[in-house]
Amino acid sequence: MENATIAADALTEVQHQRLAALQDTLLPASADGTLPSAREIDFPAYLREQAPEFRAELIRILDRLDGGFPDLALERRVELVREFSQSDAPAFRRLLFRVYDSYYQDDRVRLAIGARPGPPFPGGHSIPAGDLSSLEAVKARGKGYRR
Amino acid sequence: MAEMAASPNNDPVDVLIIGAGASGAAIAWSLTETRMRILCLEQGDWMSSSHYPTTRKNWEAQQFGAFHVDPNVRGRDTDYPVNVTDSPIDVLNFNAVGGSTINYAAHFPRLHPSDFRVRSLDGVADDWPVTYDDLEPYFVQNDRIMGVSGLAGDPMYPPKQPPLPPLPIGRVGEVVAAGFDRLGWHWWPSDAAILSQPYEGRDRCLNLNTCMTGCSQGAKGSTDITYWPEAIRSGIELRTRCRVREVTVNEHGMADGAIYYDADGRECFQKAEVVIMACNGVGTPRILLNSRSPQFPDGLANRSGLVGKNLMFHPVALATGVFEERLDTHMGPNGCCILSKEFYETDPERGFVRGYNMQVTRGSGGPLATAMRGLANGDIPWGPGHHEKFRRRFDRTVQCLAVCEDLPEECNRVTLDPDLKDSNGIPAPKVTYRLSENSRKMLAHGLERGKEVMRAAGAVEIIETPLLRPAGWHLLGTARMGSDPERSVVNSWGRSHDVKNLFIVDGSIFVTAGGVNPTSTIQALALYIGDRIKANLANLFDD
Numbered sequence: 001m002e003n004a005t006i007a008a009d010a011l012t013e014v015q016h017q018r019l020a021a022l023q024d025t026l027l028p029a030s031a032d033g034t035l036p037s038a039r040e041i042d043f044p045a046y047l048r049e050q051a052p053e054f055r056a057e058l059i060r061i062l063d064r065l066d067g068g069f070p071d072l073a074l075e076r077r078v079e080l081v082r083e084f085s086q087s088d089a090p091a092f093r094r095l096l097f098r099v100y101d102s103y104y105q106d107d108r109v110r111l112a113i114g115a116r117p118g119p120p121f122p123g124g125h126s127i128p129a130g131d132l133s134s135l136e137a138v139k140a141r142g143k144g145y146r147r
Numbered sequence: 148m149a150e151m152a153a154s155p156n157n158d159p160v161d162v163l164i165i166g167a168g169a170s171g172a173a174i175a176w177s178l179t180e181t182r183m184r185i186l187c188l189e190q191g192d193w194m195s196s197s198h199y200p201t202t203r204k205n206w207e208a209q210q211f212g213a214f215h216v217d218p219n220v221r222g223r224d225t226d227y228p229v230n231v232t233d234s235p236i237d238v239l240n241f242n243a244v245g246g247s248t249i250n251y252a253a254h255f256p257r258l259h260p261s262d263f264r265v266r267s268l269d270g271v272a273d274d275w276p277v278t279y280d281d282l283e284p285y286f287v288q289n290d291r292i293m294g295v296s297g298l299a300g301d302p303m304y305p306p307k308q309p310p311l312p313p314l315p316i317g318r319v320g321e322v323v324a325a326g327f328d329r330l331g332w333h334w335w336p337s338d339a340a341i342l343s344q345p346y347e348g349r350d351r352c353l354n355l356n357t358c359m360t361g362c363s364q365g366a367k368g369s370t371d372i373t374y375w376p377e378a379i380r381s382g383i384e385l386r387t388r389c390r391v392r393e394v395t396v397n398e399h400g401m402a403d404g405a406i407y408y409d410a411d412g413r414e415c416f417q418k419a420e421v422v423i424m425a426c427n428g429v430g431t432p433r434i435l436l437n438s439r440s441p442q443f444p445d446g447l448a449n450r451s452g453l454v455g456k457n458l459m460f461h462p463v464a465l466a467t468g469v470f471e472e473r474l475d476t477h478m479g480p481n482g483c484c485i486l487s488k489e490f491y492e493t494d495p496e497r498g499f500v501r502g503y504n505m506q507v508t509r510g511s512g513g514p515l516a517t518a519m520r521g522l523a524n525g526d527i528p529w530g531p532g533h534h535e536k537f538r539r540r541f542d543r544t545v546q547c548l549a550v551c552e553d554l555p556e557e558c559n560r561v562t563l564d565p566d567l568k569d570s571n572g573i574p575a576p577k578v579t580y581r582l583s584e585n586s587r588k589m590l591a592h593g594l595e596r597g598k599e600v601m602r603a604a605g606a607v608e609i610i611e612t613p614l615l616r617p618a619g620w621h622l623l624g625t626a627r628m629g630s631d632p633e634r635s636v637v638n639s640w641g642r643s644h645d646v647k648n649l650f651i652v653d654g655s656i657f658v659t660a661g662g663v664n665p666t667s668t669i670q671a672l673a674l675y676i677g678d679r680i681k682a683n684l685a686n687l688f689d690d
Contacts, residue, residue: 025530026529026530026533027529027530027533027534028530028531030534030535031534031535035534050204050205050208074531078530078531081529081530096522096529097208097211097519100515100518100519101205101207101208101515104207104513104514104515104518105204105205105207109514110514113514113537113538113541114473114541114542115477115513115514115541115542118204119200119201119202119203119204119206120201120206120353120355120356120357121199121201121202121206121353121355121357121363121364122202122353122363122364123353124353124354124355124364125353125354125355125356125475125478125479126354127315127317127318127354127475127478127479128315128317128318128321129315129316129317130315130316130317130318130320130321130324131321131324132298132313132316132336134324134325134328135298135300135334135335137328138302138333138334138335139300139302141302141333142302143302144302144303144333144488144491144492145259145260145261145302145303145304145305145488145492146259146260146261146268146492147260147261147264147279
């Protein structure tokens with residue numbers, strides 16, 4: 001089953017490990033434990049369903065990472081990713097966009113930040129009408145336009 | 148024309164409208180009662196509400212891709228590129244039935260009475276050949292058709308009564324309104340072409356906060372769901388995926404049709420008795436400048452040399468307030484909350500003429516947009532510090548835009564790019580634009596006042612954007628109205644001075660820009676021109 005997944009994602013086991021470490025570097029779990037690490041997001045599934053065009057670039061990025069990257073401490077991984085972000089800013093930005101997008105679609109994440117899971121339509125939102133009573137004072141200032 | 152492929156139904160028509168956006172839809176609807184044969188050519192598609200991003204989990208990501216407001220980023224095959232390398236402001240639009248009403252915020256103020264009389268009142272630019280009072284009945288008619296929500300009684304306007312009650316201003320509106328109140332400044336709920344109640348078979352706004360990627364609910368008044376259905380029921384033909392290359396002229400120098408590319412890329416010719424341009428302030432001069440002939444070697448209707456010149460945007464300065472409390476800013480219409488006209492009219496003591504609208508909007512939007520904009524601003528990092536900073540921003544940022552009046556200057560212009568072309572090989576428009584000293588002073592003033600109101604409202608942090616680059620929604624002035632053929636392109640009812648059967652009805656014909664979003668005025672003008680055409684049908688082409 002694991003091999004089948006690897007084949008479908010076109011990621012090797014090593015690449016999977018690097019991806020998880022990379023996700024965790026970009027968005028680690030929050031200190032208070034309310035927000036998960038991005039490594040808990042099924043990024044290969046996201047790629048398959050929503051961003052297949054990014055897969056080749058992702059593989060290139062993963063293959064650029066040092067072989068020991070997954071085993072490094074977070075601080076060291078941050079340093080290495082920062083170097084990558086400075087050496088190839090466009091590629092880094094595309095990667096970050098995809099990691100953010102997959103993360104902030106996740107129902108657990110959305111609930112934790114106070115956003116309703118799923119797309120906004122058709123449920124929509126309710127917002128209060130708001131207090132308009134101070135407009136009486138605005139009106140009392142009189143006509144404010146010129147002809 | 149013999150070598151051109153035959154296109155379906157390309158029999159001659161009485162009226163050919165080019166562009167199916169805000170103004171093209173309005174004038175099509177207006178002319179239905181003439182019973183003339185009317186055809187509209189639109190380069191884009193019909194949009195479907197079920198295909199808008201809001202129905203899918205990746206709804207937020209699409210605003211950075213297929214539904215981006217910038218055609219150069221969006222890059223749909225129905226878009227054309229725009230060279231903005233010589234402009235500090237990017238051109239934004241959408242190309243579809245409905246045009247940019249598909250992805251506009253639907254903030255729907257009218258120009259003010261003084262906006263039509265800037266020369267008389269302030270000694271700058273030119274007065275319009277029409278007045279607010281001329282357009283007033285058409286504002287009312289347009290509000291009814293588009294479905295405008297708002298609150299009567301704003302002392303900054305002559306009396307007006309929006310057909311629907313105002314949208315909820317929510318926590319955002321309450322908090323910022325309190326700031327305006329503390330400063331003693333004007334504020335008012337925004338007029339919006341968004342339904343606060345069910346209306347004319349359309350349902351009310353669901354506060355999706357996705358106005359700028361298309362409204363799945365159909366509560367936002369885009370012309371594909373307002374004007375067009377009625378116009379088509381009345382017999383007008385609308386042909387999509389037809390990209391016009393040029394308007395042609397006969398031996399008498401009259402427009403006689405248009406050459407366009409159909410959905411299969413075939414070059415076609417459509418003959419017409421009257422041609423109406425409705426392609427916005429960049430698209431219209433692009434086509435006119437590309438319509439060169441022995442009679443018009445510098446482009447059609449361009450004997451004044453003014454086609455493409457006097458381009459006006461609304462330069463925008465932005466004060467983003469960060470609040471400690473949650474303000475529900477990822478809910479509700481993006482761009483329509485409250486506004487202030489405190490600094491709209493000229494005050495010489497400010498050091499500039501004319502003024503600006505303060506438009507309060509709902510900040511960064513959803514979580515992905517919050518994270519990406521925070522990254523761009525450098526205030527939400529990736530990595531271990533992300534969550535803490537994100538929490539301080541998400542649902543807690545409010546924007547106050549100073550939407551500044553730009554004055555016409557001939558150096559600000561649209562020309563044809565010598566190299567860049569669209570997918571049909573038509574030259575792309577090139578925008579050359581610089582900010583005037585007056586605009587710079589106004590932007591600086593607006594930014595400071597925006598910061599002031601955010602502080603008064605309780606913002607704990609303020610992010611400054613002195614000039615917003617992605618702000619070129621409002622494309623105005625490139626084929627201006629006027630009575631003098633040497634100083635204007637069209638007359639007071641949109642008819643070309645040079646070509647008596649060529650009309651322009653979009654934002655190109657604005658003489659000045661005002662300091663408010665122009666769609667309401669663009670459409671009122673189109674309806675006004677429609678009535679003038681109908682009133683003059685018997686002698687439409689006379690001097």
